[in-house]
Amino acid sequence: MSADFFYTVEVIINGLMTGVMYSLVALGFVLIFKASGVFNYAQGVMALFAAMTLVGIQTGQVPFAHLINTIFGTHLHKFGWEVPTLLAILLALGVMILFAFIVERYILKHLVNQDPIILFMATIGLAYFMEGFGDLMWGSEIKNLDVGLPQGGNIWLENATSDWADGFYGFYLDNLDMWATAIAVVLVASLIVFSNYTKTGRALRAVADDNQAALSVGISLRTIWVIVWSLAGFVALVAGIMWGAKSGVQFSLSLIALKALPVLMLGGFTSIPGAIVGGMIIGVGEKLFEFAVGPYIGGATENWFAYVLALLFLVFRPQGLFGEKIIERV
Amino acid sequence: MNATAESYVTEDGRTIGAPVMEVKNITLKFGGVTAISNISFDIREGEIRAIIGPNGAGKSSMLNVINGFYHPQEGEIWFHGEKRKPMKPYQIAQQGIARTFQNIALFKGMSTLDNIMTGRFTHMKTNMLKQAIWKGPAEREESLNRDIVEHVIDFLEIQAIRKTPVGRLPYGLQKRVELGRALAAQPKLLLLDEPMAGMNVEEKEDMSRFILDVNDEFGTTIALIEHDMGVVMDISDRVVVLDYGKKIGDGTPDEVRNNQDVIDAYLGVAHD
Numbered sequence: 001m002s003a004d005f006f007y008t009v010e011v012i013i014n015g016l017m018t019g020v021m022y023s024l025v026a027l028g029f030v031l032i033f034k035a036s037g038v039f040n041y042a043q044g045v046m047a048l049f050a051a052m053t054l055v056g057i058q059t060g061q062v063p064f065a066h067l068i069n070t071i072f073g074t075h076l077h078k079f080g081w082e083v084p085t086l087l088a089i090l091l092a093l094g095v096m097i098l099f100a101f102i103v104e105r106y107i108l109k110h111l112v113n114q115d116p117i118i119l120f121m122a123t124i125g126l127a128y129f130m131e132g133f134g135d136l137m138w139g140s141e142i143k144n145l146d147v148g149l150p151q152g153g154n155i156w157l158e159n160a161t162s163d164w165a166d167g168f169y170g171f172y173l174d175n176l177d178m179w180a181t182a183i184a185v186v187l188v189a190s191l192i193v194f195s196n197y198t199k200t201g202r203a204l205r206a207v208a209d210d211n212q213a214a215l216s217v218g219i220s221l222r223t224i225w226v227i228v229w230s231l232a233g234f235v236a237l238v239a240g241i242m243w244g245a246k247s248g249v250q251f252s253l254s255l256i257a258l259k260a261l262p263v264l265m266l267g268g269f270t271s272i273p274g275a276i277v278g279g280m281i282i283g284v285g286e287k288l289f290e291f292a293v294g295p296y297i298g299g300a301t302e303n304w305f306a307y308v309l310a311l312l313f314l315v316f317r318p319q320g321l322f323g324e325k326i327i328e329r330v
Numbered sequence: 331m332n333a334t335a336e337s338y339v340t341e342d343g344r345t346i347g348a349p350v351m352e353v354k355n356i357t358l359k360f361g362g363v364t365a366i367s368n369i370s371f372d373i374r375e376g377e378i379r380a381i382i383g384p385n386g387a388g389k390s391s392m393l394n395v396i397n398g399f400y401h402p403q404e405g406e407i408w409f410h411g412e413k414r415k416p417m418k419p420y421q422i423a424q425q426g427i428a429r430t431f432q433n434i435a436l437f438k439g440m441s442t443l444d445n446i447m448t449g450r451f452t453h454m455k456t457n458m459l460k461q462a463i464w465k466g467p468a469e470r471e472e473s474l475n476r477d478i479v480e481h482v483i484d485f486l487e488i489q490a491i492r493k494t495p496v497g498r499l500p501y502g503l504q505k506r507v508e509l510g511r512a513l514a515a516q517p518k519l520l521l522l523d524e525p526m527a528g529m530n531v532e533e534k535e536d537m538s539r540f541i542l543d544v545n546d547e548f549g550t551t552i553a554l555i556e557h558d559m560g561v562v563m564d565i566s567d568r569v570v571v572l573d574y575g576k577k578i579g580d581g582t583p584d585e586v587r588n589n590q591d592v593i594d595a596y597l598g599v600a601h602d
């Protein structure tokens with residue numbers, strides 16, 4: 001087999017790995033949309049906030065240091081300790097769960113039975129609030145996130161495969177990408193197991209299907225909302241860690257949410273398998289397109305390809321990959 | 331003890347006990363509309379209690395008050411001889427009140443089996459952590475729940491559609507699955523909102539038989555709303571009649587049939 005073949009394979013593998021990350025972000029949206037019909041505009045900012053919180057805890061930053069210093073004329077910045085990574089991740093998860101409680105208690109509870117557009121607006125408000133609150137709490141400078149995962153190309157793999165074809169120098173895959181993929185796969189698998197085989201998972205699916213019926217069999221909507229927002233917070237944390245470790249914790253991290261949109265258009269807003277397969281298709285599609293067509297049209301196709309693909313898809317299958325065909329009753 | 335608290339035996343030999351559910355002076359308003367106006371009645375242990383009345387009389391609203399979807403402005407609800415505090419529907423379900431809906435509310439994406447399984451929700455005690463760490467109790471509980479669900483499926487004769495997503499089932503079968511979900515909860519009080527609406531004669535006969543059998547075999551107390559007077563007179567022990575949010579009759583089918591207010595309401599109001 002020729003070098004070209006292996007290079008194409010490399011592009012596909014890279015696409016799949018990127019795709020899994022897109023799926024992860026998209027999953028955050030799907031979880032909340034399924035259970036409460038809310039398109040959570042704040043999902044990207046949640047990832048940013050989670051990553052900032054993790055860095056802050058890890059490096060022993062004093063929360064609200066700037067605010068405290070301004071008011072009291074102090075010069076606090078760090079506690080002077082470092083928190084081990086695993087513990088810091090658990091604490092950051094705790095913060096995201098607390099956040100879920102607050103969202104339910106102070107926002108969702110008051111918006112029961114409102115139109116989806118009202119809830120959507122509320123999440124826009126939430127997104128901007130969180131963005132400002134995150135800056136206030138942890139500072140707005142770009143932060144470096146190191147959770148101890150290996151970075152850079154995997155030399156071993158490159159060497160091991162370098163003699164597979166003439167003119168092929170071996171697969172070049174990024175260590176961090178591979179780890180991120182492995183973790184995302186485990187996470188997605190556990191979400192599926194959770195939703196299919198546990199009592200709470202069944203309750204989640206029930207609520208997603210019919211609120212009234214769910215209430216009548218003894219399911220508490222408010223508890224379910226806290227659980228889905230906690231899950232979405234958890235997914236946001238994982239996405240925040242992966243993306244943050246790759247390109248630093250900064251505002252642009254919240255824009256990964258934009259990458260999830262085409263995935264949702266493709267996979268449908270209510271389908272977990274849709275989010276996964278949609279992510280892969282977008283990931284592989286954009287990498288292959290850039291590899292094969294990019295050089296002829298000036299490159300940087302990855303910025304827009306996903307949207308065009310999703311739009312084409314919308315025209316032919318508006319219900320998404322796994323959605324049921326929508327037939328209007330007349 | 332007053333006269334209404336005594337138990338009695340029906341013609342067909344079933345024992346009807348003391349009141350399980352008592353609604354007292356319930357008034358429910360939606361803005362300017364008074365859906366229920368100062369209504370009181372009771373539902374006794376082991377009986378089939380029908381609620382009838384023309385469209386818009388407030389029947390569904392009454393069930394919604396009993397299962398906690400609506401909160402009345404005035405009145406009291408007594409369950410098992412205790413006054414009930416204002417509660418959420420899920421808490422009321424946990425107390426043993428199950429229901430079906432006038433417009434079927436099933437989990438359309440799930441199979442018949444899974445739908446009926448959700449009826450077991452209030453009986454699932456083992457939490458997730460335990461499920462993950464200690465398989466034993468969780469598995470025992472799961473298999474007990476499965477046995478009960480299978481029993482319900484056999485009872486309702488719906489083995490053939492166990493795995494079918496309920497969204498694809500014809501209307502009559504969906505109604506039956508919804509009854510199955512409520513039965514799986516092994517409720518102390520079962521509320522049925524027009525269980526036979528939109529059914530053909532044969533389906534109605536089946537449903538009547540199921541309702542009678544549930545009551546007979548499990549001793550389940552049932553309150554049901556029904557339009558078909560023939561069916562109501564056939565299967566219920568006592569009937570309460572509502573009209574424009576007011577109670578205009580209460581008693582055995584014969585008593586109600588001969589009540590002048592009831593006759594007027596039914597002759598005066600054209601209904602479907």
Ligand SMILES: Nc1ncnc2c1ncn2[C@@H]1O[C@H](COP(=O)(O)OP(=O)(O)O)[C@@H](O)[C@H]1O
Pocket residue numbers: 360363364365383384385386387388389390391392
């Ligand atoms: N959620 C609601 N909001 C406003 N009005 C309602 C609501 N539910 C019922 N009603 C009103 O209460 C009255 C009784 O309705 P309902 O209990 O559904 O009657 P029935 O079941 O006897 O046909 C009707 O006038 C209806 O419009």
Ligand SMILES: [Mg+2]
Pocket residue numbers: 389390391432
């Ligand atoms: Mg009704």
